Amino acid sequence: MYLIRNGHVVTATESYVADILIDGERVTHIGLDLRESLKDLLHNCVEVDAEGKYVFPGFIDPHVHIYLPFMGTHAKDTYETASRAALVGGTTTLIEMCCPSRQDDPWEAFQLWKSKAEGLSACDFTFHMGISRFDDSTESKLRQIVAEGITSWKVFLAYKDFFGVNDSELYKTLELASKLGVIVTAHCENESMIAELQKRLLEEGKTGPQWHEPSRPIQVEAEGVQHLMTFAEMTKAKVYIVHTSNALAVEAAMRGKSRGVDVSVETVIPYLVLDDTYAQQPNFEGSKYVMSPPIRSKEEQPKLWQHLRQRNISTVATDHAPFDFVGQKEMGRDDFTKIPNGIPTVEDRVNLLYTYGVCRGHIDLNTFVDSASTQAAKLFGLFPKKGTISVGSDADIVIYDPSYRGTISVNTHSMATDYSAFEGWPIEGKPLHVWVRGKRQVEDGKFVGEMGHGQFLRRQIDASAT
Secondary structure, eight states: OEEEEEEEEEOSSOEEEEEEEEETTEEEEEESOHHHHTTTTOTTOEEEEOTTSEEEEOEEEEEEOSSOEETTEEOSOOHHHHHHHHHHTTEEEEEEEEOOOTTSOHHHHHHHHHHTTTTTOSSEEEEEEEOOOOOTTHHHHHHHHHHTTOOEEEEESSSTTTTOOOHHHHHHHHHHHHHHTOEEEEEOOOHHHHHHHHHHHHHTTOOSGGGTTTTSOHHHHHHHHHHHHHHHHHHTOEEEEOSOOSHHHHHHHHHHHHTTOOEEEEEEHHHHHOOTTGGGOTTTGGGGGOOSSOOOOTTHHHHHHHHHHTTSSOEEEOOBOOOOTTTTGGGGTTOGGGSOOOBOOTTTHHHHHIIIIITTTSSOHHHHHIIIIIHHHHHTTOTTTSSSOOTTSBOOEEEEETTOOEEOOTTTOOSSSSOOTTTTOEESOEEEEEEETTEEEEETTEEOSOTTOOOBOOOOOOTTOO
16 A cells, blocks of 8 residues: 655646555545545555655556567567566556568467567556458457457558558458447558659668658658548548658648548657657668658657647657667668668657656646557547546556656666667656556666566457447
């Protein structure tokens, strides 16, 4: 039992000073001076003074890759490293992309991805089920996976012949999702245009990481969003656009919404704080910043912050995809198309969003909580168990110290990669204490918890679905 006293509690809609009692895995009481009003109940209770600190609901990262075979290699993190890093960074729930290739059996892939987390993760977890093909056996296997508690899917409109689906498969996937009440998350680009641009650039001898962004310009991403909107409009499927990098793509989604498409938009923290000059760094250092869609020009950043303030962008995730610089990113030294895509970010998202979003006046505290926790919980069937602080909710709690000053470094991070994309960046605040379902996993900024405490979160199909 924990009594958190005198904290500044912030949710997506409220901000107030209160005490919070954690009993078992749940929040059982919220109010003023609970030490006095509940004194007969507080036996063997650990008090934690949160005066001058924020008390946030546990943050949810709705887009991570941990186990990921990709581009001839594997992502570096395991749940041992990634879940510890997430917790130190204030994230208490991970939603991982289960990404089988076209040759893989979906049910076997789901079991494989789940086995990498169960009994190992320090934080709670669930999955988006990737669909890389749709044949005669797919529907029955997807229904089986949904029955196991996975109510969100993932499609790629890129990575042709590996992860990507064709239009017929996209239509069938969305049609089934609409029937079942499942939300479909989508990587939106136009794979044919990308292939042509990549071929032309390589033929011209433009092989370095700085050419990754020109091979996937914003128009290619926006066209992918528009393509998805057409299919979602036709099938009445609920869709969620992942890692949206620019205003043109957001606007394509908003046009779909104006036509009645049930669409939500995600961006990821690298797009809000990095720009394309990072990928242009010499000596192949730019490869550290290669991800897809690419990091855009600096002029896109204020547009994305505005869309986040206006809640046109619902969530801020990471698309955490951790690859070493030495030996992995270097696979693409002579050909940028062979650089493993991704930036390790799961540990840094909350601190970057607070420092460069809240502290710089781009967003307020309620939007911060909403975009980094509450909306993900609502969209993916976890609310109000997750994503808020209320009586009866899971005791996923973050005490955040806004007075902390420090810097990000590979020398101190918990992720498994040999570099930090934010080396030396100052941060103005960090999680001090973190609970997952009532168990304190981080104390005084250090992981002190139990590996394997994390649970697989089974979610339910929308009861109104047929």
